[in-house]
Amino acid sequence: MAEARQAVAFQFTLTSEGNNMQLSHRAFTEIYLCGVRSWKKRVIRLKNSLVTGVYPVSPSSWLFVVIAILATMYTRSDPSMGLIAKIQEHLPVSQSMSRQCQVVMSAVLFSTMLWLLLIFTMRLCLKQLLSYHHWIFEQHGKMSNTTRVWVALVRIFSGRKPLLYSYQGSLPNQPVPVLKDTVKRYMESVRPLMDDDRYEHVTKLAKEFENSLGKRLQWYLNLKALWTSNYVSDWWEEYVYLRGRNPLVVNSNYYSMDLFVTPTPIQAARAGNSIHAFFLYRQKLNKEEIKPWLLRSAVPCCSSQFERMFDTCRIPGVLTDTVQHWEDSDYIAIYHKGCYYCLKVYQAGRLLSPREIEFQIQRILDDPSPPCKGEAKLGALTAGNRISWATARHKYFGSGINRQSLHCIERAAFFVTLDDDNQGILKDNPAESLDRYAKSLLHGKLYNRWFDKSFSVIYYKNGKNGINSEHSWADAPVVSHLWEYTLATDCFQLGYNAEGHCKGDVDPSLPRPQRLSWDIPPECEEQIAKSLAVAQALADDVDLHVFSFQDFGKDKIKKCQVSPDAFVQMALQLAYYRSRMRFCLTYKASMTRLFREGRTETVRCCTSESSSFVRALEAGESADVCRRLFHTAAEKHQLLHHMAMTGAGVDRHLFCLHVVSKYLGVESPFLKEVLAEQWRLSTSHTPVQQPELFDVVNHPEYVSCGGGFGPVADDGYGVSYCILGGTMINFHISCKHSCPDTDAHKFGDHINKALHNLMDLFTPYQKESKKKTGEGRHKEKKEK
Template sequence: MAEAHQAVAFQFTVTREGIDLQLSHQALTEIYLSGVRSWKKRIIGLKNSVITGVYPASPSSWLFVVIAILATMYTRSDPSMGLIAKIQEHLPVSQSMSTQCQTLVSAVLFSTMLWLLLIFTMRMCLKKLLSYHRWMFEKHGKMSNTTKVWVALVRIFSGRKPLLYSYQGSLPNLPVPAIKDTVKRHLESVRPLMDDRQYEHMTKLAAEFESSLGNRLQWYLKLKALWSTNYVSDWWEEYVYLRGRGPIMVNSNYFGMDFMYVTPTPIQAARAGNSLHAFFLYRRKLNKEELKPLLLRSAVPCCSYQFERMFDTCRIPGTLTDTVQHWQDSDYIAVYHRGRYFRLRVYQAGRLLSPREIEFQIQRILDDPSPPSKGEAKLGALTAGDRIPWAKARVKYFSSGVNKRSLDCIEKASFFVSLDDDEDGVTADDPASLDSYAKSLLHGKCYDRWFDKSFTIIYFKNGKMGINAEHSWADAPVVSHLWQHALSTDCFQLGYNAEGHCKGEVDSSLPRPQKLNWEIPPECEEQISQSLAVAQALAGDVDLHVFSFQDFGKGKVKKCRVSPDAFIQMALQLAYYRDQRRFCLTYEASMTRLFREGRTETVRSCSNESSAFIRALEGGEAAHVCRRLFHEAAEKHQHLYRLAMTGAGIDRHLFCLYVMSRYLGVESPFLKEVQSEPWRLSTSQSPMHVEMFDLVNHPEYVSCGGGFGPVADDGYGVSYSVLGENILSFNIACKLSCTDTSAHAFGAQIRKALRDLLQLLIPNQTEFKTEEKRPEAKKDL
């Protein structure tokens, strides 16, 4: 129990001579260093706030303006046109201040106001410039003169060396599309899904809505857009994520995968040591805002606000709605292993533990023989089941005493870590190993993850790892940046020694990880069992198939002068039609981070053009006709994608109109019909941050990206990644309870559709490979 003594700053005993204080030097040192670290963070935060607050100018530019004004005054000219004299007249001064000193103070005040005015003007100019989106609709490689001038102006007004949040005040607000445009595009998107009678009915509902209730709802939305930073994001977070009362496991949380063909070390604790150190290096960069903001075309900034709640964040259950709580920087992680929960501090004496020291601490947890407390082993199932029972149990059993302290420790941790006793990952002689690996990351055993945490890192016994992320606080591209940064740092910067252990030395005097204590009453155990049953039923119904497609990649697709994303979306449309013999409403996620606090918008990939192409191809039309229709469909898809990114999408607008109608207590048959339309094919591209990896020299360092559960009971969820020039990967999910869907059958249809489309576009294409081969490394690390 040495660590317990170190946690107490002093002890005292009462003797005949009085009170004897026994001060703990180590504990007091820890308190002092913790305070120093906290103040350093505050100073860095204050400095970054100043730099971001005056961006695109810099704090040093204030001195330049002051010197310039004083130099001009020295030549006996008045650059202020009398304003400095006016300031001097109204300056509250003491009699001891000379006239020359009063003039100097007045000049500095005028210079400061001029400097602030220049900052405001530059920021407004940049905001106006960033509202221009015609560049996105120009053909790749062909830039108009207007766009060239615009790019030059953006770079002039953007300043130098931006921090992560520097552009936030200059980003435009998301515009509210016109009602008539949204209604028109919605009708166009549902035309291939409806027969003439259904479409005529929808057209009548749309016309009635547009001419009556729609205008009233639109007025309220425009008022909200003027008042709020983003008229969609707060409602989207609340109503799509936080008010859902069903399980977030499978239904909301998503996962990311490790390298497919490489396991840097087979030692579980060592892999945890390096990667956990990498996560905290990332957090340090995040706190200092040293991460570069995402720039499209190297000039156009994207919103970074989602990064703010990455660490030290947890979703808190409620009976009506959940909340997302974010705490100050914590210096520990919560760790789960064999039914026990531990608190592991990653800072010692104010410094971040080295990878070798974290490995040492993780190994201590793995070697700890203590059994779980009564009811502790499957406690995490509460976060996997329905939200209302979890909210009630949290209030009843975890609001005081030892349970509250232990729960606080988990919820306020930097993030959650699960040490798995199973071995998982890609096995050469077992094609299904990738599927079971993905399912483990998606839901595990339903009690060995803490699904409410912003993200959970899972370490398997054979050194493989993965991530499971909660969705309400941010979207996948933000988590993907963190995840791929950690993978890259782990392998290419930190590395391992010849035995597979982390590099460096160990301070064996480190206090042991603290095991959390629980007092779980029988009634709470019953609730845990009920939540676990719900979660296991949900997890057991997931049919998940993951595969890498290595016949060709984006390199060959681009030779066809087609966007890789449009090519894949057309393949998915073709595969779905062949699988189901019908078209369906298709969801493709697109970002709206060109606007402040932007999140996502929907691209409705099933269009009149895509359905016309598929009918022609399946109907045996001539190849040249099919090629023409394919290019029309691909161009239409890209146009819809650009509209979504530039704030002219339809689904978020329709969603907000529906929410507003509910606030006003009015019924809209049109909006009710729109909201009831099922997304039987839900798709998303997992981004690959290629700048973090050298896929030319190390093609084996690729991942299968990530994935998510099925959205509709009778539909598919498909996540795909474009990995370098030659590999595509797919994660397909559906429900076993639906007899009309099969993840493996749909995967086979996707493979066939990809090959058929390339064969159509390049008729002389040689025979495809029939098996997926493992990339060979060109050189050792």
């Protein structure tokens, strides 16, 4: 293989006089600099581990405690109340030390123990403080005195300048909800979806479960919660993601789009800047310089999902997949026109400049060599059934050059596709081209992606780009944080020259990117074709529609005194009811990162309150009645959302009870009923986490179009929305062509109309309120 030949530092030639060994000075220099870089990383990680390990105090505080104790001792006072003397008596080397040395050594040991006790106490106090969640249920701008005191204490015990993982040891464990409360909340959530007879039947099953088997399952779950950091996350990752045998494409992986603008039309240049930005982010990640996310600028959230962002791949298995994470890779894997490449982004221990990466990418684009036999559509294996891919991987990629090339892809920092299509918002047909762009990011040609990688970046011929992410290792907000940083760094920090190329100079002596070699037998080619056929049928069935709603946004919604998220969710309920003339079980993802290793919980958005509002609006009730019902429904949505965030949701608890029942080998009719329900409306809201990186007011075009995912149910919709700035909401709607009752474009029209109808409900009221306020002020002024 080419990479094997270029990695050789010693060149051997046989002569009549014996072996002639020539040493490569350049190779030794490369090895030395790589070693220096590796040791620098180890030192940084050791330092960060020390800082994080003693947080919220600083390592230097140990010296302060030691000096303070020694100073008090020299004033002939004993702050240890005799403990230093006790330590001195039991020092193992006391015989060989002078009395003064014994005293100093005992004082240092006592100071260290006191310092560790201080760390433990502060962490315990912070952990107890972070277990308080009443603040989240208070209305914005109306903070109680209790919460004010609590915020002050949190800030006192949180320390200064935290690293990314500093708060991990202080985050509380996710609590197991009370079984009775979960069952009660579940029955409330399904009431608007069931007739009286069915509801009575499920109520009977729920009571039987609560009073018998449920108690036994709950006991085991409480035991697990005492033993593990999070009673949900490991089972959620394994049973929801890794044990799924269906294709990842459409069913699991999700995508994120580029900015509305295209900073350069040159494909290689766009790749050069953004790849460099990705590695800048990884450097910050390794140094833990990324600030931990603080909810409402005070409450820390779990950062554990960041650990597997780079150098990670999902490995297929017959029964279950695994997520493998390696040490920092100094290269990326690239696909272009049927060929796979390995591109090193570090040279002599330094990160290549954007211009140098562009130069290397252009070399790949200009490479005329054809793909190996069976190589062009090899990536389709990752798009097909997981059992088929696991079997083929074991049979055809277990040894030789196939194994080496596969490991090169799986261990890469991330995967890159240099696509030969033009995508984005094209002038000839903006709406249709945006839909095609989304579908391309969701699945592409199915063989020109590597769906197992933690994330893959796609660069199109006209300079647009996008990202496709595997779901098991982390949730969308984590990838979104990386994507926001990359887009902002690409455009605002690195930039391009007048010709559209990356800035900087090029070292022409850079070694060429390495072609990966393959030996694909005919039997493997047949399996590739089968996997491609399975994935193609799945991709062809996806109906995907993207539209940007710009008639109003967050600013105008807030004037209605309602949460923007609740406003959109009520619009979705209204749109679905109008499209199907009934309500459905609605899923909305909510994070549980207030807890250690927390991931997501479900907000059941279809409630009795929301259905009452929709029915009243459709029945033509008065505006006052509809507004009152709307506010009641929106408040209930916010309550459910906050309960989910604080560990009091329904679905993760019931899911874990179901897992326990499977381990015990018992069946529950109630849990079977719960898990058989279909989420016909699956929604997700991904907020902008780093608004300071973008100037939405002056440059609204420099924001991402958002991202989306495939439909969860065969007869349902997947809706992702992103509320950008104060005047824009982007929607990504997916469903299946094979279902005659669903249509992504029609549902988008329903959402558009529903948003306007909700705003119309408040517009006369707002005008009337302003008028009354103005008249009141005029009257008051006249009286004065």
